[in-house]
Each structure stands twice: as C-alpha cells, then as structure tokens.
Amino acid sequence: NAGVTQTPKFQVLKTGQSMTLQCAQDMNHNSMYWYRQDPGMGLRLIYYSASEGTTDKGEVPNGYNVSRLNKREFSLRLESAAPSQTSVYFCASSEGAANTIYFGEGSWLTVV
Amino acid sequence: EDQVTQSPEALRLQEGESSSLNCSYTVSGLRGLFWYRQDPGKGPEFLFTLYSAGEEKEKERLKATLTKKESFLHITAPKPEDSATYLCAVHGGTSYGKLTFGQGTILTVHP
Numbered sequence: 001n002a003g004v005t006q007t008p009k010f011q012v013l014k015t016g017q018s019m020t021l022q023c024a025q026d027m028n029h030n031s032m033y034w035y036r037q038d039p040g041m042g043l044r045l046i047y048y049s050a051s052e053g054t055t056d057k058g059e060v061p062n063g064y065n066v067s068r069l070n071k072r073e074f075s076l077r078l079e080s081a082a083p084s085q086t087s088v089y090f091c092a093s094s095e096g097a098a099n100t101i102y103f104g105e106g107s108w109l110t111v112v
Numbered sequence: 113e114d115q116v117t118q119s120p121e122a123l124r125l126q127e128g129e130s131s132s133l134n135c136s137y138t139v140s141g142l143r144g145l146f147w148y149r150q151d152p153g154k155g156p157e158f159l160f161t162l163y164s165a166g167e168e169k170e171k172e173r174l175k176a177t178l179t180k181k182e183s184f185l186h187i188t189a190p191k192p193e194d195s196a197t198y199l200c201a202v203h204g205g206t207s208y209g210k211l212t213f214g215q216g217t218i219l220t221v222h223p
Contacts, residue, residue, distance in 0.1 A: 042213040098144065
C-alpha cells in the first residue's frame with residue numbers, strides 16, 4: 001500500500017533556483033495538502049486542494065505555487081528558492097476536509 | 113485562532129513505566145482532535161481521531177482520551193519501540209481542512 005508518495009526525497013538548491021515537489025496518492029482521496037515542518041515551528045499548512053480543480057492558501061503560502069494536476073496528484077513549486085525555504089515538506093491527503101489526514105514520508109529541501 | 117500546546121516537551125521512561133502525554137487546545141468548534149506518531153526521518157503516522165468530549169480510543173499500549181479542553185495519550189507499559197515524537201493536532205470549525213499542530217512530545221523509552 002503506497003498511500004501518499006512524494007518525490008524527490010532529498011534536494012539541494014541554490015538561492016534563486018526553481019523546483020517542483022511531486023506528490024501522488026492512491027487512496028482516491030478528494031483533498032490534498034502541502035505542509036512544511038521546521039524545528040520549533042511544528043507543522044504548518046502551505047496550500048491545500050479541497051477537491052480536484054481547486055486550490056487555496058494555507059498559513060504560509062508566500063514563495064510557493066501549487067497545481068492539482070488531477071485527483072491523484074498535487075505538486076508544489078518553488079519559483080525562486082530562498083534559504084528560508086529550507087525545510088522538510090510533507091504532502092498529505094484526506095477523503096474530505098473533516099476526515100483524517102494521511103501524510104507522505106517527506107521531502108528534505110536545503111537552499112544554499 | 114486555534115491553538116495547541118503539548119506537554120511535556122520531552123519524556124524519558126523506563127520500559128514498563130506507564131505515563132501520559134498532554135495536549136491542551138483552544139478551538140472554535142472542534143471538528144476533530146488527532147494524534148500522530150512521528151519517527152525520525154519519517155512522516156507523521158496516524159494513531160487516533162477523537163471527535164467529542166468523553167470519547168476514548170485504544171490501540172495496543174496507547175489510549176487517547178478527550179475533554180473539552182485537553183486530550184491525553186496514555187502509554188501503558190511502554191516498550192523501547194514506542195520511542196518517537198507524538199504530535200497532537202486539532203481541526204477547528206472555521207479552518208477548512210487545516211490542522212493546527214502542537215510542537216510534539218519526544219518520548220524515549222529505555223530498556
């Protein structure tokens with residue numbers, strides 16, 4: 001059972017470079033999320049997609065864009081990476097907004 | 113704004129020494145309180161969802177309880193493999209799909 005799959009697992013970027021984090025879920029969930037986890041800050045929501053075709057900002061959206069490609073896939077793009085975006089990124093999904101959210105294994109991003 | 117505070121920040125136990133982790137919360141209209149386990153280098157793993165005060169859920173050595181202001185995660189006779197960070201999160205009525213997480217409790221169980 002794959003659940004929520006994220007790629008890449010690790011990435012090092014130079015300041016100003018762009019990249020896309022990919023996420024796919026095989027649970028037929030309607031809602032998908034991107035969180036970041038930083039020491040002392042806990043997990044914070046970047047963007048979410050309540051259903052296919054919709055996306056909305058979370059708590060910390062600045063510097064990011066997202067695309068809900070289809071029901072299974074939800075990508076996160078950093079257009080011009082900054083050192084402040086060094087973090088662990090988690091993709092997650094749920095059947096609906098009020099349901100349990102399941103997380104992927106994480107993507108470790110370092111911006112130098 | 114929803115808020116979650118977990119205590120203690122870190123807890124060291126001997127194998128077999130039962131204890132409890134606390135999660136205090138303030139939220140406008142609780143839609144769910146969630147407990148997750150996170151191992152180093154891994155994503156949060158879902159443990160329990162509690163929806164209303166008085167509700168209890170159990171899984172192996174873990175038992176989660178909920179009141180109107182806090183939740184407890186009771187660990188009975190813990191084993192070293194229970195060592196992990198335990199995260200509490202709430203889903204409030206005004207925050208669509210958004211979980212507010214606490215900082216977590218780092219649990220270490222010594223053999």
